[in-house]
Amino acid sequence: MKSILILDAFPIIRQGIAALFVDRSDWFVFGSAGSLQHAEQLMEEAHPDLILLGLNLPDVSGTHAITHxxxxxxxxxxxxxxxxxNDRYSQQCLVAGAHGYVSKTSLPDHFIKTIDEVAKEQVGDFVDQIELPSSNVIGQCIESAPLPHPDRPWEHYQSDQDAPVRPLDALSDxxxxxxxxIGSGQxxxxxxxxxxxxPKTVDSYRERIKKKLxxxxxxxxxxxxxxxxxxLESI
Structure with a gap:
C-alpha cells in the first residue's frame, strides 16, 4: 500500500482530495498539511511515497516548495x-523537480490517474492534459464540505513569448x-x-485584477x- 501526503493551504481542498482515496485499497493518506512547515513536521520520522502539492502555500512560493x-x-x-x-506552467513545475502535474479542473478519474501514473515511477514525467473547467474535482467529491475556501498557485511565466491564452493566465500568482x-468571501x-x-496593497491587487480581467x-x-x-466561471 502506498502513502500520500496532501499538502494544500485550504482545508476543503485537503478534505476533498482525501475523499478520493477512501475506497482505494492501494493508497492511504499519510497526512494532511496546510503549510510547508507543517508538512516537514509530519515527515520528521518517515516520508510518504507521494506528495500531492497544492501550489498555494502561505509560507513558501511554488518552485521553492517543489525544490525543497x-x-x-x-x-x-x-x-x-x-x-x-497551461503547458508552460506545468513545465515550470517539472523543471523545479516535480514528477507530475495535474489540473484541479480535471475530473476525479483523471486526477487519480495522474497520481497513479506518477506513483509507478515511470521514466519521465506525467502531466494530465484532460480538463473540464466547469467540473471542479473538489466539488464532485464533497458537495457539503465546510469552509468555502479554494486553493491556488504561484510561480507564473513572465516572458513575452509565453503570452497567456485566457484572461486568468495573465494574473500573477x-x-x-x-x-x-475574494471569491471565498474574505x-x-x-x-x-x-x-x-x-490593506492598501490588497486594494492595489484588486485594481490590477479588475484591469486584467x-x-x-x-x-x-x-x-x-x-x-x-x-x-461556474471558466478558468
Whole structure:
C-alpha cells in the first residue's frame, strides 16, 4: 500500500482530495498539511511515497516548495496541482523537480490517474492534459464540505513569448490568490492578514485584477471571483 501526503493551504481542498482515496485499497493518506512547515513536521520520522502539492502555500512560493521537498524527501514522488492547465506552467513545475502535474479542473478519474501514473515511477514525467473547467474535482467529491475556501498557485511565466491564452493566465500568482480569497468571501482586512501585506496593497491587487480581467467595478470583481471559486466561471 502506498502513502500520500496532501499538502494544500485550504482545508476543503485537503478534505476533498482525501475523499478520493477512501475506497482505494492501494493508497492511504499519510497526512494532511496546510503549510510547508507543517508538512516537514509530519515527515520528521518517515516520508510518504507521494506528495500531492497544492501550489498555494502561505509560507513558501511554488518552485521553492517543489525544490525543497525534492531535497527533503528525495525518495518521495511529487505531483504539483493547481487550477491552471497551461503547458508552460506545468513545465515550470517539472523543471523545479516535480514528477507530475495535474489540473484541479480535471475530473476525479483523471486526477487519480495522474497520481497513479506518477506513483509507478515511470521514466519521465506525467502531466494530465484532460480538463473540464466547469467540473471542479473538489466539488464532485464533497458537495457539503465546510469552509468555502479554494486553493491556488504561484510561480507564473513572465516572458513575452509565453503570452497567456485566457484572461486568468495573465494574473500573477499573488493576484490569483487574492482573487480566490475574494471569491471565498474574505474581506480586505482578512486577505491582508492571511497574506501578510497591507490593506492598501490588497486594494492595489484588486485594481490590477479588475484591469486584467476587464471588470468595471468592485461588485463585478466579487461576482466573477465567486463564480470562479464555485466552478461556474471558466478558468
Amino acid at each position: 521537498l525534492s531535497m527533503k524527501a528525495p525518495h518521495s514522488r511529487i505531483v504539483a496541482s493547481s487550477p491552471r492547465s 499573488r493576484e490569483l490568490l487574492v482573487l480566490e480569497l 474581506s480586505t482586512a482578512e486577505i491582508s492578514r492571511y497574506i501578510g501585506i497591507k 476587464s471588470l468595471e467595478s468592485t461588485s463585478a470583481l466579487t461576482h466573477y471571483a465567486i463564480r470562479w471559486v464555485i466552478g
